[in-house]
Amino acid sequence: MKRKLSLIWRLTGLYTLVSGFVLLGLSAVIIYSIKQHFVEQDKEILQGKVQLVSSIASDVIAANTLDEFSDKLKAGLIGHKDLLVLVMHEQGVPLYSFGSGEFPVNFIREKSSSISPHTIAWNAEGQSYRGLVVTQNVKAQPKRPIIILVALNINHHNIFMSRFQGTLLLYVVIAALISGFLGWLAAKRGLLPLYQMKSRALAVTANQLDKRMSVENVPVEISELASALNQMLERLEDAFRRLSEFSSDIAHELRTPVSNLMTQTHVALSLPRDVRTYQSILASNAEEYERLSRTISDMLFLAKADHGLTLPSNEIIELNKEVADLFEFYDALAEDHEIHLRSMGKGQIKGDRLMIRRVINNLLSNAIRYTPAHGTIEVQIESGSESVLLIVKNAGVPIPESDIPHLFERFYRVDKNRVKGDSEGSGLGLAITRAIVVAHNGDISVTSTMEGTIFRILFPKTD
């Protein structure tokens, strides 16, 4: 598998490339301006010489004395050994030439123009030349203008330029490498917080989920990343804590009934007994198993709810109808306990019917358990503009203030003396109730006074 290039090497590469390009661009500008400078310099020299040659020419050619002309020129051009001068007729007949080297006569004729001096450049025999060409009329022979060329050997320029370019390129390469190295240092230093983060992350294990990334004293980008990671850790820690709580809850809650069953069975087996006794023990065990099984499925339900309960269905539910059905279910039991059931109001919400039924059922069975004889259980449904309120109110001994905040925690049981009747809840009913209400975007609260205990569930209104 191809290994991914590390961030540091990427940054170093980028630094080197960028500085290389910038330096190359700069070098190109420098080279160009030096060349321009040479051209300007040469031009200035050449212009002076052209003027000299041209003034001598216009004086001398009129007199038709060539010897005098060349003498005069020689005198004027003395000491300029890298200077070339050519004077010729328009047709290409040379009148005078000075300096070594061949002249590209035809090229010069082509380039000559009547008015302004024209710059030309050519190579011959390994040498480079730059010159000025001008066409001039001579007073004595107005029909036959002459062409004057003054040129310089610019080989030394070229040699200088190529050397200069070589040196510059070398410097560019060295500078790029140096800036790459500096970039490497900078990247390494800049990414230091990331490495620290890595070592911190390595320290996070299931047992040490409380470790957090440092958010202060790190660059903004990293601190954002760190706080995002911290949030993730927090969620994980929360989920993990709930998971381990759940496991220990299970162990704790199952231990007692299993221990009961074990003792009972062991005692029963220790002596031979008659069939009836065995039957009664087995039946009692079966009841215990049923309770265990119920606790397990309740716990599974809550475990699923911890990961966010998804509603199996989302239908319109007539709360009053559900209450009526449940009243029918509890009718006989309530009558038995001489408890009065009363419901009023109506309203509809959206959700899973079975779950909502379970919510109301849990509250009702709770209420029945804690309501004394001749008491009343009242269910009120109030349909407001934005929400539907379901109230389950029962008379009875108030729940102690200190228990209220824990009421919806799983396995939390208020004083066992309050338990009435022969069946005791698993201690999960209200936790399940809240989980379902939350899954319906609702809210549940409880108040308890001498007048009775009131559970309020607020569901959002359906559209």
Added chain:
Amino acid sequence: MKILVVEDEDKTGKFLQQGLNEAGFNTDLACNGVDGLHLALTQVDAYDLIILDVMLPGLDGWKVLETLRLSGRDMPVLFLTARDQVEDRVKGFDLGADDYLVKPFAFSELLARIRSLLKRTRVTSEATVLSVADLELDLLRRRVSRAGLRIDLTAKEFSLLELLMRRKGEVLSRSLIASQVWDMNFDSDTNVIEVAIRRLRSKVDDPFSPKLIHTLRGMGYVLEVSDKI
């Protein structure tokens, strides 16, 4: 009626076999998927029903069912599983399972499901009058009488009695009764069913003899003519 139980848990398998044998079925037991599949495919007189555990060593329940259906065996298959995931149920039904029971379950519930799969219980469903001993229940006129005497029942008491009579001789668990009569499909930790049965009994059984509604402690209720208990 021949039933094949494929269950790798030794105790569960043995108890299932014993329970089913005692309920009048001829039961074979296989301890893993491969043996189970082999038995199911090679027995000369085919099984009438197969009880299949999902988690099996070697060949899991899904594979066994798939192979069975591919080889053209269409006997009803009831899945037993400890996993209660909706996807599992869907998968089971997709593969051609006929029913699905989550462990732990009441044995009476399993028997009821088996009987319903074997279409034994629907014998009396066509009848408009159900009767056990001298107890009669008229479904059309919604009347109940015992020994010729009219008995007044509430609507729910009537439904409860109807359920007990339709499935006479079968032990009905509390949760089954709650779900069939009141449509309460969750376990309630209250003794609503006990109270309801007691009330029904006070009208149907108390003034008469023999007693028809019996409580099987730890199991549920059964309606039958019986001297035991």
